[in-house]
Amino acid sequence: MRSDEVGLNCGITIPVIGLGTYSSDNDRDTTEKAIRFALKCHMYIFLYLVSMRNPNGLNEGLQMGYRHFDTARIYGSEPAVGNALRMAIEDQIIPREDVFLTSKLWSADHHDPVSALKHTLRRLEMEYIDMYLVHWPLKLKPWACDAVPKEEDFEKQLDMETTWEGMQRCLDMELCRCIGVSNFSSKKIENLLDFASVPPAVNQVEMHPMWRQRRLRESCSKQGIHVSAYSPLGGPGNAWGSTAVVQNPLIKSIALKHKATPAQVALKWGLSRGASVIVKSFDPDRLRENMESLDLKLDEEDLIEIGKLEERKIMRGDFLVNDTTSPYKSLQDLWDYEI
Secondary structure (H helix, E strand, C coil), X not given: CCCCEEECCCCCEEECEEEEEXXXXXXXXHHHXXXXXXXXXXXXXXXXXXXXXXXXXXXXXXXXXXXXXXXXXXXXXXXXXXXXXXXXXXXXXXXXXXXXXXXXXXXXXXCCHHHHHHHHHHHHCCCCEEEEEECCCCCECCCCCCCXXXXXXXXXXXXXXXXXXXXXXXXHCCCEEEEEEECCCHHHHHHHHCCCCCCCCEEEEECXXXXXXXXXXXXXXXCCCEEEEECCCCCCCCCCCCCCCCCCHHHHHHHHHCCCCHHHHHHHHHHHCCXXXXXXXXXXXXXXXXXXXXXCCCCHHHHHHHCCCCCCCCCCCHHHCCCCCCCXXXXXXXXXXXX
């Protein structure tokens, strides 16, 4: 196994750095170009949430050596991701088996994960994906199509057991190579394991130096579940994100000490905790900068000081909470007091 990969409980490996490409702008050309650029440097990387905002960003990511592309139906990016990857495979930039492709089950598709994944594969024009994740521990009405649900869109019960049976069928039908979850608390993972025949391989959650997820990481580690960090820089550039991580004085001082950037320090912290990290950028210089975090070495003092930072969750999920129709009446309900 390569040093820039980590093994999963399903028997395959996942790259430890990913290119995150979610954006509300949905520019397909930029996304496709970013993927092709990222692939051409011939290194394994975990790419997350490829959005149509930047097909250019996908091409650039391919040139930089990124290998894992994680999209989702709700982002509207699957066609752009699939097109860029097919072009790269046809141009012999990379063989399909060297690509790690992830998508997610949106909350309105819990009633039929198999059909949802088949639709994803048609949009991607791919025969299979490598990882299929349950996007949120929440079930919406089948017609709900907005990223921010309306009050009438919620189902009162999650029925995760039925959802997971559908996810396992996706695996049995070889539509995907692994299944996992996203935004699950320790308690929700434990509840899932009570009935799952196949455990989740990955739990993809917000994680960065100012939201360190210690309890969740320990819980997942005991169960052999890999934690993958989205927004490892705090989501700067996203409407809901923050620059608090990369602008933090301690992170900046550690970066100065090591002649690195604050982003590299934040990424290396996540890698040092055993997580894979998923970053979003379509800028060639930023793509290189993020990749170079693999070479950075933080000392024990750095890690101790980062561990003292005040914690603050950025993606809180307020839009999934209400007093009437949501199964979650408070953020504490949603995160099981891990917030």
